[in-house]
Amino acid sequence: MRYLLLSMIVLLLAACAQSNELYYYGNSSQSYYRAVKYGDDNSRLDYKNSLNKVFEKSAARGLKVPPGLYCDYAMLLLKEGQLAEAKVYMDKEKAAWPESGPMVDLLLQRYFQPGK
Amino acid sequence: MNKMTYLWTGLALMSILAGCAITPTATMANSYPRMYERKPISILILPPINNSTAADAKEYFSCSLGEALGLVGYYPLPVEAVFSILREEGMYDTETVTPVVLSNLKKYFGADAVLISSIEKWDKSWFLTSGTLTIDAKFSLLSTENAETIWDYHTITKVKLGSSSDNIFMSMVESAIKTAVEDYFPNARRANIYTFERTIPYGKYHPSYNIDGERTVHENKVGVFEINK
Numbered sequence: 001m002r003y004l005l006l007s008m009i010v011l012l013l014a015a016c017a018q019s020n021e022l023y024y025y026g027n028s029s030q031s032y033y034r035a036v037k038y039g040d041d042n043s044r045l046d047y048k049n050s051l052n053k054v055f056e057k058s059a060a061r062g063l064k065v066p067p068g069l070y071c072d073y074a075m076l077l078l079k080e081g082q083l084a085e086a087k088v089y090m091d092k093e094k095a096a097w098p099e100s101g102p103m104v105d106l107l108l109q110r111y112f113q114p115g116k
Numbered sequence: 117m118n119k120m121t122y123l124w125t126g127l128a129l130m131s132i133l134a135g136c137a138i139t140p141t142a143t144m145a146n147s148y149p150r151m152y153e154r155k156p157i158s159i160l161i162l163p164p165i166n167n168s169t170a171a172d173a174k175e176y177f178s179c180s181l182g183e184a185l186g187l188v189g190y191y192p193l194p195v196e197a198v199f200s201i202l203r204e205e206g207m208y209d210t211e212t213v214t215p216v217v218l219s220n221l222k223k224y225f226g227a228d229a230v231l232i233s234s235i236e237k238w239d240k241s242w243f244l245t246s247g248t249l250t251i252d253a254k255f256s257l258l259s260t261e262n263a264e265t266i267w268d269y270h271t272i273t274k275v276k277l278g279s280s281s282d283n284i285f286m287s288m289v290e291s292a293i294k295t296a297v298e299d300y301f302p303n304a305r306r307a308n309i310y311t312f313e314r315t316i317p318y319g320k321y322h323p324s325y326n327i328d329g330e331r332t333v334h335e336n337k338v339g340v341f342e343i344n345k
Contacts, residue, residue: 022186022187022189022321022322022323023186023187025183025186025187028183029179029180029182029183029305030301030302030305032179032195032196033175033176033179033180033301036175036176036179037172037175037176066183066186067182067186067190067191067192067321068182068186068191068192068193068194068195069194071194071197072194072195072196072197075194075196075197075200093194097191099157099158099191099226099228100158100191100193100194100226101226102224102225102226103193103194103197103198103225103226106201106224106225107197110201
């Protein structure tokens with residue numbers, strides 16, 4: 001009887017511990033807003049850092065990175081001239097979200113061609 | 117019981133019933149049948165149309181729409197990337213979305229539907245010991261397949277900016293300052309997340325996708341939400 005009660009408590013605690021969240025966005029939307037509002041290097045860096053935090057926390061919590069955020073990070077890298085790294089994140093977006101295929105192909109064609 | 121007692125009892129009952137008036141609701145399936153037929157997954161968010169007096173409301177409002185749609189299971193096309201291309205193509209301020217435009221958005225972006233939003237009101241008011249931030253917005257989702265409206269809703273979010281002070285003078289000063297310095301964005305974000313969570317059928321990536329037809333929304337597709345700060 002004691003073991004049955006203990007098992008039930010453990011199962012209950014495990015159920016409570018399981019997260020119901022679909023994604024972890026952190027303060028990425030707020031940071032994006034500030035990057036749009038101020039448009040300076042500091043706010044863009046904050047936005048980039050907030051996205052990195054989303055990637056880390058999502059991995060730690062076993063969650064998928066929210067839709068579009070790999071692409072958003074790629075666009076920031078593109079602005080910094082880091083084309084190779086930006087393409088890595090574009091590919092991550094396409095791999096994680098099949099629906100992003102046409103959009104990612106459009107961006108690659110538009111911004112990643114030599115001479116652009 | 118005498119006649120007067122019956123009269124007073126009747127009046128009291130009528131008052132109670134009037135106070136208990138039920139908000140007319142309809143199920144998601146009945147309100148938005150095309151959402152369940154078309155099953156859109158990818159949504160392109162167009163820059164909001166700004167009908168308010170706040171010149172910069174457009175950008176601030178749009179920065180949380182991706183998160184709000186993502187949390188209810190849709191794939192919102194990355195806002196900044198979409199806006200960059202629309203700016204370059206001279207379409208950022210377009211307020212007319214024709215079937216040809218929708219068809220091109222499907223062809224080039226792979227969008228199943230387009231979110232159109234308009235900011236009707238974006239302002240603060242203050243009176244004595246309390247202030248209110250009002251965000252009045254209309255949303256609609258258009259299918260890129262045939263340009264029909266498959267979802268729409270009108271929300272009015274009122275953020276109450278009161279004071280916790282017992283002193284009436286301090287309360288007036290505190291609420292006036294709160295109203296003057298309140299940052300719109302966090303409240304717009306909460307309003308958008310709240311709106312989509314309660315009014316749109318869940319998308320493909322949500323655990324309750326396609327089994328939420330019995331959820332209810334206001335029959336007239338309009339809602340007033342209050343957020344107390």
